[in-house]
Amino acid sequence: MRVRLRVVPAALLAMALTLAACGDDAAEPAAADDEVVDPNEPEGDEAGEVASEPPDAAELLRAEPVDAQLDGARIAMIAFQNNPFWDPVAAGAEAADELLGDHGAEVDWIIAGATLDVPTVIGAIESAVVQGYDAIGVVPLAEGACPAIQQAVEAGVPVATFIAEGSCAEESGASFFHGQPAHDAGAAAADAMAEAIGGSGKVGIITGFFTVEQHELRRSGFVDRIESEYPDIEVVSSVENEDDAGRAFSAAEDFMTSHPDLSGIYVTAGGPFGAAEAVQQAGRADDVAVVSFDFVPETVELVREGVIAATIGQDPFGASYNTAVWLFNMLAGQDPPSGQYFVPVTVAVMTPDNVDAVLETQQ
Numbered sequence: 001m002r003v004r005l006r007v008v009p010a011a012l013l014a015m016a017l018t019l020a021a022c023g024d025d026a027a028e029p030a031a032a033d034d035e036v037v038d039p040n041e042p043e044g045d046e047a048g049e050v051a052s053e054p055p056d057a058a059e060l061l062r063a064e065p066v067d068a069q070l071d072g073a074r075i076a077m078i079a080f081q082n083n084p085f086w087d088p089v090a091a092g093a094e095a096a097d098e099l100l101g102d103h104g105a106e107v108d109w110i111i112a113g114a115t116l117d118v119p120t121v122i123g124a125i126e127s128a129v130v131q132g133y134d135a136i137g138v139v140p141l142a143e144g145a146c147p148a149i150q151q152a153v154e155a156g157v158p159v160a161t162f163i164a165e166g167s168c169a170e171e172s173g174a175s176f177f178h179g180q181p182a183h184d185a186g187a188a189a190a191d192a193m194a195e196a197i198g199g200s201g202k203v204g205i206i207t208g209f210f211t212v213e214q215h216e217l218r219r220s221g222f223v224d225r226i227e228s229e230y231p232d233i234e235v236v237s238s239v240e241n242e243d244d245a246g247r248a249f250s251a252a253e254d255f256m257t258s259h260p261d262l263s264g265i266y267v268t269a270g271g272p273f274g275a276a277e278a279v280q281q282a283g284r285a286d287d288v289a290v291v292s293f294d295f296v297p298e299t300v301e302l303v304r305e306g307v308i309a310a311t312i313g314q315d316p317f318g319a320s321y322n323t324a325v326w327l328f329n330m331l332a333g334q335d336p337p338s339g340q341y342f343v344p345v346t347v348a349v350m351t352p353d354n355v356d357a358v359l360e361t362q363q
Contacts, residue, residue, distance in 0.1 A: 063325035068332035071104035076128040078138040083270040084296040092320035118144035135327040146172040164214035180314035186221020192310035196289035200232035201263025204255035208269025218268040243270030252278035264289040273298040315345040
């Protein structure tokens with residue numbers, strides 16, 4: 001069974017947004033028996049820790065479906081496709097579709113749009129409800145999408161979030177969040193940058209979107225760690241590239257022109273290979289370190305070449321695959337996958353010294 005690729009039609013978006021405007025007041029969130037871990041806050045030395053060594057393949061979290069037959073059950077997995085990061089996310093949804101097809105269910109990979117913004121997410125969630133999906137997994141990006149999550153839950157559709165969410169998603173009724181501890185990952189990126197530049201120097205930050213909470217947490221986690229642990233490192237500026245490699249290229253060029261003594265560039269989200277290419281073309285790969293996120297092929301090759309000093313993964317395949325399987329299990333009457341709302345993915349830091357070891361653990 002192949003995953004069904006769907007782009008939300010404009011007419012359904014309009015219908016959905018009209019329905020959203022008619023929603024009732026917020027329902028009270030369900031009480032939780034266990035302590036809740038907030039993925040949007042720093043969690044200390046033990047919780048949300050980013051592995052300094054690559055995980056063993058057996059350590060990767062992969063959900064298993066319960067023994068149930070749910071003929072006709074439909075799960076919508078709503079995300080984006082604006083850069084290569086989303087390719088393994090789509091692959092995870094496709095693998096879940098093939099697995100759950102043996103249980104009578106299907107998983108639809110729905111591209112909400114090319115632009116990462118909250119109105120696009122709202123329209124996609126509401127359209128999924130209109131189309132009669134039984135459960136929804138979504139990358140809601142920020143707090144503005146929470147009313148749509150709440151309305152879906154009130155309509156009887158379980159919702160889970162993955163990869164990036166707003167901090168109000170749980171209060172809006174989402175069952176769980178499966179993703180990276182973003183603030184801690186930003187701190188790990190700061191450690192990697194400090195090691196790459198010898199603990200001192202000027203660093204510029206290129207972030208995807210200031211309005212995407214995960215990107216901002218990665219940025220603030222980096223800045224907080226630099227300020228607390230590395231007094232000889234100066235963050236000169238933070239700019240936005242909208243997950244675009246071309247804009248990352250231009251931003252990197254601007255950083256190197258404005259700060260000839262620049263030591264590093266930190267890219268919080270999409271398009272890090274653009275920044276790396278600018279560093280390469282300027283002939284400064286030996287003295288300007290690039291630290292980034294994700295294991296997309298272009299980034300991995302640049303790590304292998306030593307142009308990118310480190311990149312931090314977030315198991316994008318597992319994020320979508322596990323979310324879809326756990327939603328199926330909930331439709332079959334099971335509880336959410338953990339006693340805590342936040343279910344972290346397995347992450348690791350890739351450097352030129354461990355590229356192959358890390359790749360062996362992926363997918």
